[in-house]
Amino acid sequence: MPKDKFFKTIANIQHPNESLVPTHCSYCGMQCGMNLRVDKSTNKIIGVEPRYDWPVTLGKMCPKGVTAYQQTNHDDRLLRPLIRDNPALKGTKDGFRESSWEEAYELIARKFQQLQAEYGKDSLSVFSGVSMTNEKCYLTGKFARVALQTRYIDYNGRFCMSSAAAGFLRSFGVDRGSTLPWTDLHETDCLFIAGSNTAECHPTSMFRVWEVQNRGGYLIVADPRETPIARRADVHLDLRPGTDLALANCMVNLLVKNGYADEDFVREHTNGYEEMVEAVSLFTPEYTSEITGVAPEKLVRAAEIYGKAPDAIVMFARGIEQQHKGSDNVSAYTNMCLVTGKIGRPKSGVATFTGQGNGQGGREHGQKADALPGYRKITNPKHVAEVCKVWGIAPEEMPQPGVSAYEMFELMAEKTIRGLYLLCSNPAVSAPNQNFVRAALKSLDFMVCSDIFLSESAEFADVVLPSVTWSEDEGTVTNLEGRIIKINKAQEPIGESKPDWLIEVELAERLGRGQYFRHLQTARDVAEEFRLASKGGYADYYGATWDKIDRQNGVFWPCRSEDDPGTPYMFLDKQFYHADGKAKLCALPYRPPAEEPCADYPLRLTTGRVVYHYLSGNQTRRIPFLHDMCPEPYVEIHPDTAARYGIEHDENVRLYTRRGEVIYKVKVIEAIRQDTVFVPYHFGHDQSVNLLTIPALDPMSRMPEFKVCAAQIAKVQEGV
Ligand SMILES: Nc1nc2c(c(=O)[nH]1)N[C@H]1C(S)=C(S)[C@@H](COP(=O)(O)OP(=O)(O)OC[C@H]3O[C@@H](n4cnc5c(=O)[nH]c(N)nc54)[C@H](O)[C@@H]3O)O[C@H]1N2
Numbered sequence: 001m002p003k004d005k006f007f008k009t010i011a012n013i014q015h016p017n018e019s020l021v022p023t024h025c026s027y028c029g030m031q032c033g034m035n036l037r038v039d040k041s042t043n044k045i046i047g048v049e050p051r052y053d054w055p056v057t058l059g060k061m062c063p064k065g066v067t068a069y070q071q072t073n074h075d076d077r078l079l080r081p082l083i084r085d086n087p088a089l090k091g092t093k094d095g096f097r098e099s100s101w102e103e104a105y106e107l108i109a110r111k112f113q114q115l116q117a118e119y120g121k122d123s124l125s126v127f128s129g130v131s132m133t134n135e136k137c138y139l140t141g142k143f144a145r146v147a148l149q150t151r152y153i154d155y156n157g158r159f160c161m162s163s164a165a166a167g168f169l170r171s172f173g174v175d176r177g178s179t180l181p182w183t184d185l186h187e188t189d190c191l192f193i194a195g196s197n198t199a200e201c202h203p204t205s206m207f208r209v210w211e212v213q214n215r216g217g218y219l220i221v222a223d224p225r226e227t228p229i230a231r232r233a234d235v236h237l238d239l240r241p242g243t244d245l246a247l248a249n250c251m252v253n254l255l256v257k258n259g260y261a262d263e264d265f266v267r268e269h270t271n272g273y274e275e276m277v278e279a280v281s282l283f284t285p286e287y288t289s290e291i292t293g294v295a296p297e298k299l300v301r302a303a304e305i306y307g308k309a310p311d312a313i314v315m316f317a318r319g320i321e322q323q324h325k326g327s328d329n330v331s332a333y334t335n336m337c338l339v340t341g342k343i344g345r346p347k348s349g350v351a352t353f354t355g356q357g358n359g360q361g362g363r364e365h366g367q368k369a370d371a372l373p374g375y376r377k378i379t380n381p382k383h384v385a386e387v388c389k390v391w392g393i394a395p396e397e398m399p400q401p402g403v404s405a406y407e408m409f410e411l412m413a414e415k416t417i418r419g420l421y422l423l424c425s426n427p428a429v430s431a432p433n434q435n436f437v438r439a440a441l442k443s444l445d446f447m448v449c450s451d452i453f454l455s456e457s458a459e460f461a462d463v464v465l466p467s468v469t470w471s472e473d474e475g476t477v478t479n480l481e482g483r484i485i486k487i488n489k490a491q492e493p494i495g496e497s498k499p500d501w502l503i504e505v506e507l508a509e510r511l512g513r514g515q516y517f518r519h520l521q522t523a524r525d526v527a528e529e530f531r532l533a534s535k536g537g538y539a540d541y542y543g544a545t546w547d548k549i550d551r552q553n554g555v556f557w558p559c560r561s562e563d564d565p566g567t568p569y570m571f572l573d574k575q576f577y578h579a580d581g582k583a584k585l586c587a588l589p590y591r592p593p594a595e596e597p598c599a600d601y602p603l604r605l606t607t608g609r610v611v612y613h614y615l616s617g618n619q620t621r622r623i624p625f626l627h628d629m630c631p632e633p634y635v636e637i638h639p640d641t642a643a644r645y646g647i648e649h650d651e652n653v654r655l656y657t658r659r660g661e662v663i664y665k666v667k668v669i670e671a672i673r674q675d676t677v678f679v680p681y682h683f684g685h686d687q688s689v690n691l692l693t694i695p696a697l698d699p700m701s702r703m704p705e706f707k708v709c710a711a712q713i714a715k716v717q718e719g720v
Pocket residue numbers: 028029160194195196197198200201202222223224225227239240241242243244317318319320353354355356606607608609610611612613614615707708
């Protein structure tokens with residue numbers, strides 16, 4: 001990997017009585033390089049040092065990263081399995097007693113087998129997450145299909161990357177979140193960034209973003225809020241939440257009308273041009289302005305900057321994806337690159353800011369309702385046969401596709417699903433429409449939760465299993481570039497906690513399916529089987545050996561053989577992954593949000609993140625510094641809107657939608673549209689904004705519309 005202009009050789013600081021274990025952060029898709037400091041006398045993690053020589057992030061870390069190590073030996077860690085004998089206490093923290101692993105395994109196996117005997121194999125479900133290594137994600141898919149033999153498995157990436165995945169699949173025939181390495185970002189001439197609060201959510205990208213402007217390039221940002229990155233943008237497209245499809249169509253319309261289309265590229269490498277041009281032609285700046293609320297001049301200027309830039313990268317995140325038309329938004333913004341031919345070469349392309357640490361790898365290897373390792377399809381008999389060969393089962397034994405994450409809760413509520421094995425996710429905070437989801441969890445006959453800390457979701461469990469943090473196990477994850485990297489073990493698991501892969505292997509034995517799992521006795525054993533299972537799929541990891549990952553500072557997939565260095569750039573040969581090698585320009589008619597504002601609910605509620613907390617907050621709310629910086633949620637309101645309601649800064653208000661209500665402290669802030677309010681979602685119980693969000697699902701990706709619904713606020717009356 002060539003060194004880029006930011007590279008400086010700074011020696012890592014090493015104290016004589018400590019060792020440094022090179023690894024990556026436990027949290028977001030940036031996967032910043034870090035060295036964990038381990039005390040040689042106690043063999044415990046005591047701190048962190050930046051990893052200056054990691055080429056993507058060059059020693060930079062955010063407030064979450066520098067305190068991530070405090071999780072490992074935290075007083076709140078779960079140390080032994082917990083069993084709750086009295087189901088009446090479900091939904092509370094009460095009634096748990098510690099148990100041995102043997103007792104917990106015996107109980108889980110017995111209950112799961114009873115449910116399946118009475119209600120069929122598909123009465124069980126698995127809900128997982130992608131803060132786990134590729135190896136664990138892979139094994140979780142196998143555990144569901146081979147050990148539990150159920151069709152019902154899905155995961156928290158459904159709430160995160162599923163629209164990006166569906167959109168990219170439609171446009172390119174392949175879903176790799178970035179078509180180019182992050183080390184190219186600062187060398188481009190224009191960054192067009194939609195629905196990403198980059199400075200708070202992928203903070204260690206920012207030195208490359210600012211460098212684009214320092215070099216005389218341009219930054220365009222589309223966000224209803226004036227986020228830190230929007231504040232410095234050359235054009236801030238301050239659109240109404242839920243109107244991106246109109247905005248993106250307008251960009252493409254202007255690019256075509258003003259002569260920025262690359263006709264040769266369009267003819268040779270794409271399909272669908274005519275229909276797409278027809279569909280976008282309606283979106284004049286004036287008409288688009290009516291829908292989005294963005295001034296027509298800004299739209300014109302943004303398209304001109306992007307069109308003129310010799311190289312440009314279109315980037316987006318959950319702001320555009322967490323809509324009930326999220327996958328259309330992804331393909332619509334991707335049309336910008338395809339129509340101008342700014343893709344398939346260095347410094348130009350498209351990227352989504354992948355959310356979770358392993359948000360990329362975790363979606364490729366079989367945790368999705370319809371996916372098998374290597375991004376294969378469970379509905380494709382050839383794919384099924386390939387995976388069955390590795391798993392040693394007959395193709396007839398492979399379960400059917402299941403349903404998406406939110407739809408699993410619907411099946412729980414109607415008692416089709418009666419048992420749940422939940423790991424690495426906290427849906428009692430993070431799923432939409434919480435009143436319904438919590439009732440669904442409560443209605444389960446039997447629920448297991450594996451976590452490192454007792455989460456809000458664990459409160460609904462009958463058995464809680466203590467898992468390990470990222471620092472107590474090894475394996476690979478795939479960062480937001482599509483680069484497979486190595487997570488190293490710095491400390492032995494504390495208490496009796498165990499890594500999820502080992503729990504699954506041991507549980508499979510108790511379920512009478514040990515023959516398919518008992519050869520997996522180390523993380524490396526799982527890694528070897530995983531590489532093999534991905535071989536031949538389009539997300540092929542076969543050549544990404546741990547040695548090669550160390551030697552090359554990571555390996556970009558696809559990497560098909562031992563001597564294949566991997567694929568940092570996608571589509572260099574202008575070959576897309578559809579059967580004819582062409583990309584698809586998509587014609588996408590505009591649809592409004594599922595719930596438009598009305599007289600009773602005149603505001604648009606949007607939700608998202610702050611720099612100090614991570615997702616459901618179950619990890620970061622326990623870290624003293626992060627808690628002190630952001631101890632509670634709040635609702636952001638524009639001063640004019642606050643004045644209209646007679647509401648003051650710091651006052652409590654009732655925020656409500658058709659699904660629920662929550663009391664929040666008001667933050668009066670100029671950096672938001674007057675018709676929009678924003679709440680960070682990292683808090684649980686009665687502070688959870690997901691009590692209010694709408695479960696309108698994207699028809700393609702099944703992504704819920706976290707980013708927009710209709711809401712109203714009211715002053716809280718004294719004494720009420
Ligand atoms: N600090 C921190 N960093 C994180 C995480 C975290 O929890 N905390 N989580 C990680 C994960 S899993 C994810 S998925 C990513 C998320 O990363 P982001 O997607 O950047 O984060 P969000 O805050 O969810 O939303 C981004 C922006 O979308 C804007 N937005 C809202 N509605 C719309 C709309 O309709 N259109 C447009 N264009 N914009 C809209 C919001 O105002 C917000 O600024 O962050 C990752 N990094």
